[in-house]
Amino acid sequence: MNDSIILPEGLTKTAFAKAVEAFRGVVGADNVIVDLDRLVPYAKIMIPEDEKLHQPSAVIIPLSVEHVQSVVSLANQYKTPLWPISTGRNFGYGSAAPATAGQIVLDLRRMNKIIDVDPEMCTALVEPGVTYEQLRNYIEERKLPLWISFPSSGPIVGPVGNTLDRGVGYNRCGEHAANFCGLEVVLPNGELVRTAMGGVKGGSAWQAYRWGYGPWVDGLFAQSNLGIVTKMGLWLMRKPSASKTFTAVWNDLEGAAKGVNVLRNLRLNNVLENSLLGHLLYGVACDVPRNALYKGPGAIPDEVVAEIAKKAGAGIWNSLATLYGTEEQIAVNFKIVKEAFAPTGAIVLSEEEVGPNPVFQHWKGNMTGRPDLSEFGIYNFRGGGGSAWFAPLAPARSEDFKKQVELVKTTLAEFGFDYLGGFLIGGRHMEHVCELAFDRTDPEEMQRAYLCYDKLLQVNAAAGYAVYRTNTAFMNKVADIYGPAQKNLNRTLKRALDPNGIIAPGKSGIFV
Amino acid sequence: MSISRRSLLNASLAFTASTAISPGLSRASTLVAREIISSTRLFVSQCIAGSTVSATFVDGIAAGLYHSNGQLSPPALTPVVSGSTFGQVVSDLEGARGSTVFALLSGEDAVLVNEGLRVVGAKVVSYGTHNANAHRFVTGSFCAGVGGIFASSLEAGVGNCTIDEICLGRVSAAPPRLVQSGSEWPFRLGYVLARSMSGGSSDVPASVLQEGWYRFPFDTDLVSVVSKI
């Protein structure tokens, strides 16, 4: 073992070396990494903190459930914390690195079997290392009439990690936390449990019915540190015979705010099954470097954004959604959509009317089962590799939309950062997802980004809003916003299930 | 499935002035000799391939390798052509097994390459983020460290920039350094990275720096990676 400087908290070098030897005995020497150079890709983060604060002591790469169980037993014996990742691409939320330094990353990427895809039931059962691209290829190769729902970082990330962090996608099954069905989990004591119908011997309803019998515990394993998920059931969307992606655009905030109510109602009436409302600058930022748009001080001013919109022939606020069904259903629903939007002053455009447009095509792909990597262009926008998603949750109402835009945009501008945001309107709620792009080469700017994120949390909390998910630098602070009662309950559960605190200490601000 | 995207492409790897330069002025080396490089591969993002910034970086690498230990003949820098998917990035990296990889990448491609390096289990000796005003390196065991050497190499020039380095193998982070030059960083960076990998002085030969175009100010944010796969 080389000179790994960061050790798990409370462990001596000798004890750690013994633990590493024991882990190697389970998964093989090559699959326990302590070489500092091989740890660098695991330590590479984008959030506004130094790598040192999230540096793992080691990485273990198991191949099987039995490996995971043995590793967990040894972790209890040696008191080494394990930070599980599935594909480990939680970019802007902490990437593959742990919440606190010294934890051992448990990289499940080699456990990447697609165990089952059932085209009749529209379900799948997958291991944690499966990526969306892999799942899509599997479906395409077999010509199955199914579409997957995936996040915008789609091809290279995976359904297990995304769903466990309550990620979102863009088709009928886009609220991923509501569209998984059945988990297999290694508990902190090494025991294996299959949730809900998975407990019934010889049963075949594991991926068909979420709730099982007795308390529904699946939620305990999302955004938490109470177990390591080794299999997940997914609900997929049956490929419709037709689909129609369209956009509704507004140049004013008032119009877009009215649009939020319309989108909510269309969703609640099951006319729309997905919808987003994005600010122009995010789409532009995925394609054009910032210094080509603006070289002045501070955040890009509204007048400049208006000028960009004019030149691009685009709206400032752009809603995108896709109708699914038969041609007849779509024709009826598109008529309903157009009539509903008319009083808001929206211009509603079909694909033919939009013409060739890469942003439209990207979102259409997201809503019709075709992932691409185009949004990674956001990392060329400001440069310097800094990224933190700020994602407050609000009721899907016009007033909340306006309040959210005002709060977030003003706070970002106060710290000199651009508003790169959009709303995913999920029916009754909306996630306001904003990219805080900053330059990690500039220590002052990195500090400013940290303070900005902190202030964003504070001003939102003061107005009764909180993020639905956060990065590893702010997990404690967000847990505080959700209040002491929830914090205590989470700690009680943690102590009961994981008394040694070996699974992901600090995840969602939960410690033993 | 084919996911179309702008991806990595080989740079035009012509050795220019660097192959003809005379040995540099010597100063005490601050480099820790690392394994001699036997095979090198180069990745350059398509969006900068052929640009002055990538050409000067490549020249810097070529010059650095040429001068390493006075022993190596100019290496054949193997062009690496990447395709259109992440799978292709991974397979290009797999194809580079046994080599030292130097890369100069856009922020977008850097994310994918870092993930690819994680997948193939590569050692990442240095991961640098660069622009005209600042350079930030993350290193693993190489705490000698690339940032400090790079800072020394820049000190003779003009302009201001900060250089910061986080070394995973060192307990505390060294404070950032402010140096008086930034403009010709791609050449010097290439040179220092190549020299760091093979041991030897990091001083950039004066004759090379007389080439006027190395002083061109680059207003591009980029990422450099040195890895052993």
Ligand SMILES: Cc1cc2nc3c(=O)[nH]c(=O)nc-3n(C[C@H](O)[C@H](O)[C@H](O)COP(=O)(O)OP(=O)(O)OC[C@H]3O[C@@H](n4cnc5c(N)ncnc54)[C@H](O)[C@@H]3O)c2cc1C
């Ligand atoms: C350009 C861009 C666009 C993006 N768009 C979206 C988007 O539209 N929607 C979205 O949701 N995200 C988005 N993201 C963020 C992120 O990339 C995705 O959420 C991604 O799916 C998370 O990474 P992953 O799938 O590799 O999960 P992982 O990183 O593997 O897992 C995420 C977290 O879940 C926990 N976890 C993982 N596996 C396990 C396990 N087996 N057992 C227990 N706990 C576990 C860990 O705490 C881990 O940190 C985007 C990122 C970028 C860069």
